Amino acid sequence: MNKSVLIIENDEALSSVEAFYFNEQGYTVYTAFDGDEGVKLALQHKPTAIICDVIMGEMHGFDVLRTLRAHPDAKNAVIIMTSSKAYKPDIDRARELGATDYVVKPFRTDELMALIERHVAASQLQEAR
Numbered sequence: 001m002n003k004s005v006l007i008i009e010n011d012e013a014l015s016s017v018e019a020f021y022f023n024e025q026g027y028t029v030y031t032a033f034d035g036d037e038g039v040k041l042a043l044q045h046k047p048t049a050i051i052c053d054v055i056m057g058e059m060h061g062f063d064v065l066r067t068l069r070a071h072p073d074a075k076n077a078v079i080i081m082t083s084s085k086a087y088k089p090d091i092d093r094a095r096e097l098g099a100t101d102y103v104v105k106p107f108r109t110d111e112l113m114a115l116i117e118r119h120v121a122a123s124q125l126q127e128a129r
Contacts, residue, residue: 003026004028004029004030004045004047005047006051008050011053022109035063038064042077048078048116049078052064065094065098066097069097069098075098078100080103080116082103083104100119101115
């Protein structure tokens, strides 16, 4: 199976580290530094998983999540929201809007990958039924 990940992250240094790691693990990696670009890339490439920062400039991560969940091509995508804030109302809101999971920064990239692979496997099992 072709594995791909879209990283929507306005911190270019963090995005580069994540992209390097996923690329080294055989993923095709797409990166976006704002929500608008992220939505466009998600709909264009339909990645295996999407990692989206919550706090971004013009288009907030929750807006990205809401937009993707409303689109038929992305409504079932594995979307992991990330934030440096372990603020329970944000975590609850992400889940209400349809986030697959929520990860607090800083995180280990290998743990993030394992989480994504677990969610992708579960999603594929559910689709096969």
